[in-house]
Amino acid sequence: MNIVVCIKQVPDTTEVRINPETGTLIRDGVPSIINPFDMYAIEEGLRLKERFGGKVTVLTMGPPQAKEALRETISLGADEAALLSDRAFAGSDTLATSYSLSRAISKLGDVDIILCGKQASDGDTAQVGPGIAECLNIPFVAFVKKIEKIENGNARVERMMEYGYDIIELPLPCVLTVVKEINEPRLPSLKGKMRARKYEPILLKAEDLDVKVERLGLTGSPTQVIKVFTPELRREGEMLDGKDPDDIALKLKVKLKEAGFAI
Amino acid sequence: MIIYVDQEQCTGCQICLPSCPFGAIELQGDKAFIIEEKCTLCGACVDACPMQAIVRTKETIVEQKIIDIASYRGVWIFAEQRLGKIQNVTFELLGAGRILANERKQELCAVLLGHNIREQAKELLFYGADKVYVIDDPILENFQDDPYSECVQHLVRAYKPEILLCGATNIGRSFIPQVAVKLETGLTADCTGFAIDSEKGNLLQTRPAFGGNIFATIATMRHRPQMATVRHKVMKPAERLAAPHGEIIEVSIPEKAKQVRTRFIQRVEELEETVNLAEADIIVSGGRGLGDPKNFDFIRALAKALGGAVGSSRAAVDAGWISYSHQVGQTGKTVCPKLYIAVGISGAVQHLVGMRSSDTIVAINKDPEAPIFKVATYGIVGDFKEIVPAMIKHFSS
Ligand SMILES: Cc1cc2nc3c(=O)[nH]c(=O)nc-3n(C[C@H](O)[C@H](O)[C@H](O)COP(=O)(O)OP(=O)(O)OC[C@H]3O[C@@H](n4cnc5c(N)ncnc54)[C@H](O)[C@@H]3O)c2cc1C
Numbered sequence: 001m002n003i004v005v006c007i008k009q010v011p012d013t014t015e016v017r018i019n020p021e022t023g024t025l026i027r028d029g030v031p032s033i034i035n036p037f038d039m040y041a042i043e044e045g046l047r048l049k050e051r052f053g054g055k056v057t058v059l060t061m062g063p064p065q066a067k068e069a070l071r072e073t074i075s076l077g078a079d080e081a082a083l084l085s086d087r088a089f090a091g092s093d094t095l096a097t098s099y100s101l102s103r104a105i106s107k108l109g110d111v112d113i114i115l116c117g118k119q120a121s122d123g124d125t126a127q128v129g130p131g132i133a134e135c136l137n138i139p140f141v142a143f144v145k146k147i148e149k150i151e152n153g154n155a156r157v158e159r160m161m162e163y164g165y166d167i168i169e170l171p172l173p174c175v176l177t178v179v180k181e182i183n184e185p186r187l188p189s190l191k192g193k194m195r196a197r198k199y200e201p202i203l204l205k206a207e208d209l210d211v212k213v214e215r216l217g218l219t220g221s222p223t224q225v226i227k228v229f230t231p232e233l234r235r236e237g238e239m240l241d242g243k244d245p246d247d248i249a250l251k252l253k254v255k256l257k258e259a260g261f262a263i
Numbered sequence: 264m265i266i267y268v269d270q271e272q273c274t275g276c277q278i279c280l281p282s283c284p285f286g287a288i289e290l291q292g293d294k295a296f297i298i299e300e301k302c303t304l305c306g307a308c309v310d311a312c313p314m315q316a317i318v319r320t321k322e323t324i325v326e327q328k329i330i331d332i333a334s335y336r337g338v339w340i341f342a343e344q345r346l347g348k349i350q351n352v353t354f355e356l357l358g359a360g361r362i363l364a365n366e367r368k369q370e371l372c373a374v375l376l377g378h379n380i381r382e383q384a385k386e387l388l389f390y391g392a393d394k395v396y397v398i399d400d401p402i403l404e405n406f407q408d409d410p411y412s413e414c415v416q417h418l419v420r421a422y423k424p425e426i427l428l429c430g431a432t433n434i435g436r437s438f439i440p441q442v443a444v445k446l447e448t449g450l451t452a453d454c455t456g457f458a459i460d461s462e463k464g465n466l467l468q469t470r471p472a473f474g475g476n477i478f479a480t481i482a483t484m485r486h487r488p489q490m491a492t493v494r495h496k497v498m499k500p501a502e503r504l505a506a507p508h509g510e511i512i513e514v515s516i517p518e519k520a521k522q523v524r525t526r527f528i529q530r531v532e533e534l535e536e537t538v539n540l541a542e543a544d545i546i547v548s549g550g551r552g553l554g555d556p557k558n559f560d561f562i563r564a565l566a567k568a569l570g571g572a573v574g575s576s577r578a579a580v581d582a583g584w585i586s587y588s589h590q591v592g593q594t595g596k597t598v599c600p601k602l603y604i605a606v607g608i609s610g611a612v613q614h615l616v617g618m619r620s621s622d623t624i625v626a627i628n629k630d631p632e633a634p635i636f637k638v639a640t641y642g643i644v645g646d647f648k649e650i651v652p653a654m655i656k657h658f659s660s
Pocket residue numbers: 014036549550551552553554575576577578579590591592593594595596606607608609610611612613614617627628629630633645646647648
């Protein structure tokens with residue numbers, strides 16, 4: 001089974017701090033990590049390989065430093081890793097990203113399952129997974145929390161919904177985006193780390209792909225960022241205290257009643 | 264396409280430096296310099312520069328599809344239903360859509376897909392839709408990506424709306440991206456605010472990014488429709504009218520939508536999910552500060568007294584005290600209730616992004632320095648074991 005896992009390198013949002021004076025993001029020294037949701041996609045890819053045999057190829061589109069993220073996936077056990085990197089891709093929105101990744105996947109050869117994280121923690125769009133499926137014109141299921149089985153070219157999966165989950169069957173090849181419940185990601189192995197150290201990812205540039213240039217990068221991106229701003233974090237909060245818990249609770253009750261709560 | 268600093272014009276004022284969300288501008292000598300590897304060409308700096316010294320140019324002139332923007336008219340919303348019940352997010356979309364439609368002096372239309380849903384279509388008219396496009400077919404009974412995305416694409420191609428809004432629900436976020444790709448247009452995810460640009464009439468879509476640390480306003484200038492998913496519980500729902508005036512337009516299911524590659528086997532409702540955090544008006548959440556799984560009883564009792572739902576921080580979920588379906592935050596649910604009570608939760612940024620937009624926030628924590636107090640409307644420093652029982656006593660009376 002040929003498995004492709006799409007990952008994205010993102011700034012570690014737990015490390016992002018706001019400059020209290022200017023109210024802007026401090027990104028200096030913020031480390032890059034593999035998008036947390038993609039760790040589950042990698043793990044699921046490795047598990048599918050363990051269950052059904054085959055090969056796991058990790059793919060990312062990003063700047064040259066994303067190689068580091070790819071090496072990390074090698075240390076976890078991925079067989080190959082490919083970096084799609086070119087100035088032509090700069091400024092891609094989710095449409096251009098989905099298109100470019102789908103062309104890269106076609107270039108990598110026959111594939112049975114493409115796994116993506118539910119969403120990337122920088123943009124939080126959750127649009128690239130379904131976008132890739134549409135560009136490749138293959139079936140798609142989002143928010144997969146379990147791959148129950150794969151049999152006779154069909155996968156049976158559980159899709160997380162607000163009320164619980166749906167059980168869906170779909171033929172391979174297909175695209176699945178996965179949620180955190182699906183597994184518990186492993187740690188790198190010593191052997192993996194050794195291999196990762198020397199590993200050179202496959203490099204793909206725009207000219208290596210069969211693409212329409214007008215669908216790449218900023219030109220191929222219908223959406224445009226007009227403005228970026230930081231939200232007001234601090235509220236005009238009020239601390240409540242009192243002589244005992246009853247006193248405090250009653251004070252809060254008055255405040256909440258004023259705010260319109262029927263309590 | 265590139266962005267560069269015109270060294271002649273740059274005065275080294277540094278105003279552009281903080282404008283860059285990606286930290287891609289640095290001062291070299293006394294001039295600004297853009298680090299190519301970090302720049303995503305978002306253009307925030309172009310607007311920030313008071314000297315017009317930052318220039319965005321096309322490196323290569325490639326032919327672009329020209330779209331006759333003026334031929335697209337109308338504000339559309341996707342009316343989500345499940346098991347024949349219109350979901351609340353739909354009324355919020357109708358509320359937001361009505362404001363935009365009025366501003367654009369265009370119609371507000373709803374798209375309703377499902378099986379045996381004609382009655383629900385009428386209901387949508389009561390909430391202000393001028394037209395409801397209905398496709399009623401057994402294939403659409405349960406949500407599946409293929410038929411849903413085909414149906415919506417079909418309607419958009421036939422009637423050409425200017426704007427198409429959809430709830431940022433599991434269903435919406437699953438299939439609408441596929442519709443956007445089919446139509447090769449822009450889609451902005453999980454929006455929390457809309458406005459119309461007074462000059463060009465474009466839809467300005469505001470959304471959080473980087474886990475809520477920054478906001479971006481995004482526009483789809485040259486493509487139509489302008490598509491967005493909308494965060495639940497942020498927009499004000501439309502009010503029910505006494506007398507509707509709109510019309511229902513039945514459309515038969517397009518041939519292509521009948522080719523469904525997935526097979527819907529079963530819907531499984533999980534009991535715990537009966538308290539739907541996304542829908543709750545009041546949420547009481549507990550964190551690691553509870554110290555013991557048994558202490559979630561305090562949380563449950565307070566939630567019960569208030570008629571609210573139970574939430575939690577990730578630390579409590581990771582400790583196995585409560586199931587993941589209750590987790591609020593970056594890797595859990597994003598909630599926006601009228602009242603959020605955080606008990607024994609420190610207020611890590613990953614938790615805050617999931618609840619910060621709640622109307623009123625009450626925080627109970629024994630540490631006066633806990634960051635949760637920064638976002639709290641009312642803060643109480645103390646031991647939950649004393650405060651919460653007092654609240655239960657006085658709130659339910
Ligand atoms: C990638 C990533 C994603 C994450 N996603 C999420 C997410 O979705 N949701 C989430 O919540 N977290 C998330 N986290 C974890 C987050 O960083 C914090 O670790 C977590 O929110 C802490 O939970 P807590 O506030 O319950 O625990 P703690 O930080 O341990 O806080 C416990 C608090 O309880 C107080 N306390 C103790 N005893 C009492 C008492 N008797 N009475 C009153 N107060 C008391 C303490 O003063 C303390 O402030 C994520 C982290 C990462 C790295």
